Amino acid sequence: MAIPNKFRLKYLLDRCLSKQETEQERLELERYFSDQETLDNLGDLLLDSFFQTKELTDMHNERQDQLLQAIYSLEEKELITEKVNYWKWIRFAAIFIAVLGSAIWIGKDNARRTVSMNNTEQHASSKNKPVEEKVKLDRQPAQKTAILEIGSDTRLDLSNLDSGQVFEKNGVSVKQTGSGAILVSFANQLPNSAAAKNIVNTVKTPRGGTYKVVLTDGTVVQLNSNSKLTFPSQFATTERRVTFEGEGYFEVAKDKTKMFIVTTVVGNRKQEVKVFGTSFNIMAYADETTIKTTLVEGSVSIKELNSGTEVVMKPNELVELGNTGMVKGIADLQAALSWRNNIFYFSNESIQNVLKQISRWYDIDIIYDNNLAETPVWGQMSRSKKLSEVLEILEKTNQLKFNIKGKEVHVNNK
Numbered sequence: 001m002a003i004p005n006k007f008r009l010k011y012l013l014d015r016c017l018s019k020q021e022t023e024q025e026r027l028e029l030e031r032y033f034s035d036q037e038t039l040d041n042l043g044d045l046l047l048d049s050f051f052q053t054k055e056l057t058d059m060h061n062e063r064q065d066q067l068l069q070a071i072y073s074l075e076e077k078e079l080i081t082e083k084v085n086y087w088k089w090i091r092f093a094a095i096f097i098a099v100l101g102s103a104i105w106i107g108k109d110n111a112r113r114t115v116s117m118n119n120t121e122q123h124a125s126s127k128n129k130p131v132e133e134k135v136k137l138d139r140q141p142a143q144k145t146a147i148l149e150i151g152s153d154t155r156l157d158l159s160n161l162d163s164g165q166v167f168e169k170n171g172v173s174v175k176q177t178g179s180g181a182i183l184v185s186f187a188n189q190l191p192n193s194a195a196a197k198n199i200v201n202t203v204k205t206p207r208g209g210t211y212k213v214v215l216t217d218g219t220v221v222q223l224n225s226n227s228k229l230t231f232p233s234q235f236a237t238t239e240r241r242v243t244f245e246g247e248g249y250f251e252v253a254k255d256k257t258k259m260f261i262v263t264t265v266v267g268n269r270k271q272e273v274k275v276f277g278t279s280f281n282i283m284a285y286a287d288e289t290t291i292k293t294t295l296v297e298g299s300v301s302i303k304e305l306n307s308g309t310e311v312v313m314k315p316n317e318l319v320e321l322g323n324t325g326m327v328k329g330i331a332d333l334q335a336a337l338s339w340r341n342n343i344f345y346f347s348n349e350s351i352q353n354v355l356k357q358i359s360r361w362y363d364i365d366i367i368y369d370n371n372l373a374e375t376p377v378w379g380q381m382s383r384s385k386k387l388s389e390v391l392e393i394l395e396k397t398n399q400l401k402f403n404i405k406g407k408e409v410h411v412n413n414k
Contacts, residue, residue: 144180146211208363218253270305
């Protein structure tokens with residue numbers, strides 16, 4: 001296929017990005033994007049769009065230069081285009097054309113577009129070190145690993161269980177179902193002594209670990225890194241009560257006869273979420289200033305235990321519990337649930353909050369060698385990337401420099 005006229009292709013690209021294209025124009029552009037030679041020239045068109053389709057009076061020259069550097073750096077990457085998708089390329093182009101304010105949309109949906117670097121040297125954050133040392137210093141993304149504590153005398157590393165293997169202790173049966181998940185069941189009749197003690201069981205994910213737990217009632221809890229779910233060896237006859245810290249997504253099995261209650265205590269912030277059957281996300285880390293509860297479907301009641309204040313949530317709402325009480329607002333579901341979709345998603349986030357998420361995911365400690373400039377971060381990146389790849393993207397789009405030293409990552413202004 002002959003390369004289309006540059007201005008014609010740019011016209012079609014702009015029309016589709018603004019959602020004003022006709023069906024004929026969309027089909028024409030789709031045919032062009034199925035051609036490798038056209039894709040090879042896409043970079044030049046992106047640069048034209050950057051300069052011509054958007055007035056950048058709201059962006060400092062320095063930030064414009066950073067965005068251009070990010071575009072130019074694509075030339076160093078090998079694009080995997082066996083299954084070219086029209087809308088994939090439209091979204092890719094939008095990353096650069098739809099510049100948001102004075103920040104940069106740095107991310108690409110890894111599930112829709114795969115990018116591979118040519119070699120390990122390009123990934124490393126410190127280009128002056130030998131290649132072998134860079135590989136050694138790099139860290140992998142979070143793995144499916146967790147610890148199960150049954151009562152006070154049993155501690156089991158769940159990653160050591162083979163798929164299908166069953167472990168039983170004190171009336172608790174745990175089956176490894178594969179793909180980082182366990183199915184928990186309770187014995188029908190516990191010994192009187194065990195029932196009287198109401199043995200407490202806990203699943204803990206470390207920093208750099210995730211896991212999924214299916215409770216005996218069918219409730220599914222997906223744990224993010226550095227999280228803890230505690231549940232009894234036998235639910236009460238009138239309620240299903242658990243406690244939780246960290247971040248987790250709950251898909252509560254419906255049971256109108258037994259309310260499901262999640263108690264969360266972080267410092268002096270204490271709350272209870274009460275549901276019969278619904279889906280919601282809780283983020284309750286000690287290094288965060290609030291507990292965030294995001295409702296996806298159904299309805300829940302949240303009670304602040306200190307004051308007794310109670311609010312009812314509807315889908316797409318967010319309740320934040322801070323030191324001064326609860327505040328209800330509209331939720332950003334894409335941001336709140338991005339970790340479940342294996343994505344880092346930043347929407348006007350401070351670099352400090354961005355690095356908190358990264359530190360939990362890669363099990364690293366962030367060391368600030370000096371005060372960082374207040375730079376908002378926008379974008380999305382796959383959580384499957386190595387640490388060096390994530391830091392490289394942040395370096396390219398912000399005035400930052402990272403240096404990996406074992407489990408420490410030192411951060412400096414450029």
